[in-house]
Amino acid sequence: xxxxxKIWRPACITQFVIMLVIYTFLGLTRNTGELLxxxxxxxxxxxxxxxxxxxxxxxxxxxxxxxxxLFLLTYSVAIEIGQHFIPPRTFDLMxxxxxxxxxxxxxxxxxxxxxxxxAWAQSFLR
Numbered sequence: 136x137x138x139x140x141k142i143w144r145p146a147c148i149t150q151f152v153i154m155l156v157i158y159t160f161l162g163l164t165r166n167t168g169e170l171l172x173x174x175x176x177x178x179x180x181x182x183x184x185x186x187x188x189x190x191x192x193x194x195x196x197x198x199x200x201x202x203x204x205l206f207l208l209t210y211s212v213a214i215e216i217g218q219h220f221i222p223p224r225t226f227d228l229m230x231x232x233x234x235x236x237x238x239x240x241x242x243x244x245x246x247x248x249x250x251x252x253x254a255w256a257q258s259f260l261r
Contacts, residue, residue, distance in 0.1 A: 144194075151194040154187065155210070162214040165221055180233035181240070184211065188241020200242055207238045 184207060191203045211234040218224035 147193040177233040181237040184234040184237030185241040188238045192245035
């Protein structure tokens with residue numbers, strides 16, 4: 136029988152990649168009105184990248200915190216740049232700021248979880 140860790144890591148990486156594919160599709164689609172309910176755009180960026188910060192940490196827990204954060208921030212900026220070329224979408228620095236805050240919050244939540252639940256973290260975050 137395979138150890139749960141051998142199954143867990145590939146599952147976390149797969150989930151993270153699928154999440155990026157979905158974020159890319161939604162970020163570069165001309166009109167997401169039919170795909171998503173109407174919410175505050177900045178809240179969507181914050182929550183979405185909070186989830187991304189946690190997700191990348193499960194996928195690559197041994198990568199340095201700054202590397203995970205830089206990867207996600209670079210991805211967020213790339214999506215915003217791509218939106219500049221897809222009318223009616225636009226490049227927005229506030230979206231990047233909200234995404235950045237969400238990334239920080241997600242990475243921080245993951246780190247707090249590792250610190251206050253060390254037995255839990257050791258069971259699958261090697």
